Amino acid sequence: MERGRKIILLCHCILNCNSKVEGLSTFKSMIKNLVDILHSEDVGVIQLPCPEMHVYGIKRWGHVKDQFDTPFFREQCRIILEPTVNQVKNYMDNGYDVLGVVGIDGSPSCGVNLTYRGNFGGEFSCIENYKECIDTLKMVNEEGVFIEELKSILNEKGLDIPFVALLEDDMVRSIEDIKNKLFK
Numbered sequence: 433m434e435r436g437r438k439i440i441l442l443c444h445c446i447l448n449c450n451s452k453v454e455g456l457s458t459f460k461s462m463i464k465n466l467v468d469i470l471h472s473e474d475v476g477v478i479q480l481p482c483p484e485m486h487v488y489g490i491k492r493w494g495h496v497k498d499q500f501d502t503p504f505f506r507e508q509c510r511i512i513l514e515p516t517v518n519q520v521k522n523y524m525d526n527g528y529d530v531l532g533v534v535g536i537d538g539s540p541s542c543g544v545n546l547t548y549r550g551n552f553g554g555e556f557s558c559i560e561n562y563k564e565c566i567d568t569l570k571m572v573n574e575e576g577v578f579i580e581e582l583k584s585i586l587n588e589k590g591l592d593i594p595f596v597a598l599l600e601d602d603m604v605r606s607i608e609d610i611k612n613k614l615f616k
Contacts, residue, residue, distance in 0.1 A: 436474035439523055440614070441516070441533040442466075443542040443578075444482035446598065451482045453494045463598065466534070466607055473615055475531060478519065481512040483541050483578045496550040496569065497540040500577040509541075509581040517585050520593070530593050531614045535579050537597040537606075543576035544597035 445452045446463045470477060483500075484492060487508050524530055535544035551568040575583070579595065586593055596613050598606045 436476065437527065438474060438529045438531055439476045439478060439520075440470060440531045441478045441480055441520065441593075443480050443533075443535050443539075444485070445536060445542075446534060447477070447479050448482075451485050451490070453484075453492060454490075463603075465603070466598065466610070469607065469611065478516060480516060480533075480542075480578075480582075483509045483512060486512050495540050496552050497543075497547045497572075497574065497577060498549055499552055500540050505577060506581055509578045510585060513578075513582055513585055517582075517589060517591070520586075521589055521591060524591060530591075532594040532596055532610075533579075533582065534610060535576070535595060535597040537599040538571065538601075539576050539578075541576040541578035543574070544579055544595045545573060545575075546571050546597075546599070547574050547576045548572070549574075 446466060449461055449463070467477075483505070484495070487505060520530055533544075535542045537543050537546040538548060540547050549570055549572050550566075583595070594613060596610045598610070
């Protein structure tokens with residue numbers, strides 16, 4: 433059987449929703465409706481590593497972009513991305529079509545169009561009015577830290593790959609948007 437020669441990169445939690453912060457996933461295992469579309473289009477999948485699992489593990493609290501926007505976290509993103517980007521370059525150099533990267537909007541790491549910011553930090557039990565802290569949480573039109581680093585590495589290597597995103601609160605529109613942008 434001949435290869436489809438089409439590949440897409442998916443943020444880790446699309447194929448493994450268990451990697452998300454407890455309580456944040458609306459799916460039990462994977463985002464199957466997207467996976468089914470990729471299968472029907474004969475698209476191979478590269479699962480990106482999860483920087484939050486890499487640095488903080490499964491028992492981490494939810495974070496905002498401001499907490500991940502540090503030299504250490506950015507360096508860790510680059511370290512775990514390097515093998516994947518090299519693999520992508522090898523595919524592209526050998527005639528494969530890398531259709532795009534699918535991120536998760538709202539994520540402080542993997543947001544493509546949207547991420548959360550807020551005035552979070554310090555020992556939570558020491559915050560006198562934690563409601564004020566939570567009230568600083570806001571969705572902004574920015575990329576997450578991991579996506580910023582991935583775009584930067586791809587640019588450094590001269591690789592031009594489109595980015596699209598899923599928004600779990602609007603999955604139907606998100607999947608239609610992905611199909612329209614990547615499967616023309």
